[in-house]
Amino acid sequence: MHALAIRDEALRLLASGLSLSETSRQTGVSLNTIRRWRAGPAADSPVTRTCVRCASRAHAPAPADSYAHLLGLYLGDGHIVACRKGVYLLSIYCDNHWPGLIEEAATTMAQVMPTSVVSRRHRNGCTEVKSLSKHWPHLFPQHGPGKKHERAIVLEPWQREIVSAHPGRFVRGLIHSDGWRGTNRVRRDLPSGVRWYEYPRYHFKNESSDILALCGEALDLLGVAWRFNNRNELSVARREAVELLDLHVGPKY
Ligand SMILES: [Zn+2]
Known part of the structure; x- marks a missing residue:
């Protein structure tokens, strides 16, 4: 070697x-x-390329678009837990109905942390996509004790820059982990009789108002119209908005 x-x-x-x-x-x-x-x-080692905090020179994680995506997956429904001394496990739980999304989550995780092996564990209709590293809390400083909606989720300036540059990937991560794209049926009473129209729409549900706000800001950057459905849910329902968001997210697969 x-x-x-x-x-x-x-x-x-x-x-x-x-x-x-x-x-x-x-x-x-x-x-x-x-x-x-x-x-x-x-300077050319994978470690210096990977970590925003441990690198000798300050730099953001790369590739930035994959990082934006993984940040969305993490904030949507990911977890970081301390394992053994100084090592952390990042887990993203993926529904087994969508093998393409499991693959995509694993690929994205590997791109952001190429120094760690990504593994999978199947249980109860879900696949846990996971990777061990001491750097996960450095890459996701939102890690902290308790549930995400019980603490403030504020992005660091370097994270805001990445999300602003790649809002589509960020929203893709959020919606693929904690969102839904489904069909709405709308009734129209026409002179010729009742007609039902079906059209796709998106929902993103999260208990953290900070994470909902981040999703809304990224949708604004994409020019996608959205509104709150509920205290804990936002939706994208207008036809042009759904078409625009489909370019970045699309149906689960
Ligand atoms: Zn680090």
């Missing part, structure tokens, strides 16, 4: 939560060398 590849592999193992000695055993590299690599990861 090329020396750079060995270093990247060692940093990947460390990033996934392995101890120095475990990493040394697995790579056959001395503890001292691994300590040096950990102290100053090279």
Whole structure:
């Protein structure tokens, strides 16, 4: 294996939560060398590319569009939990009815955290798409104790920039995790008799008013008309608005 590849592999193992000695055993590299690599990861290593906080130079996560998408999935219905010392598990629960969305969530997670392995666990009609890293709380500083709707969800400036640049991917993540695209039936009484019209519409339901507001702001950026249906739900129902949102989200698959 090329020396750079060995270093990247060692940093990947460390990033996934392995101890120095475990990493040394697995790579056959001395503890001292691994300590040096950990102290100053090279500018081109996956770790420096991945983390907004641990990188030697400040930068936002990449690719930005995938990050916007994963942020939407996380805020919609994702969870970060502390596992063992310093390592966190990011989980997105996906309905087994939509295998395409499971695949998409896994791909997006892997793109944002290429140093970690994405795995899946099936249970009760759901698939948990998950990945371990010490960096998840750095990438999603909204992580905190308690439920999301019981605390303020405020994006950091670098996150706002990414969402503003990729509002479509952000809304895609939100709606695919916690939203719905279905059919509305509307009755029209015409001189020729009663006619029923069917048209698609979107709902996004969330108990956090902050997350609803973020969804609304992103829809505004896309020029998609929306309104509140309920205290905890917004909807996109006008035909042009649904057509526009279909370009970014579309039916579940
Ligand atoms: Zn980090």
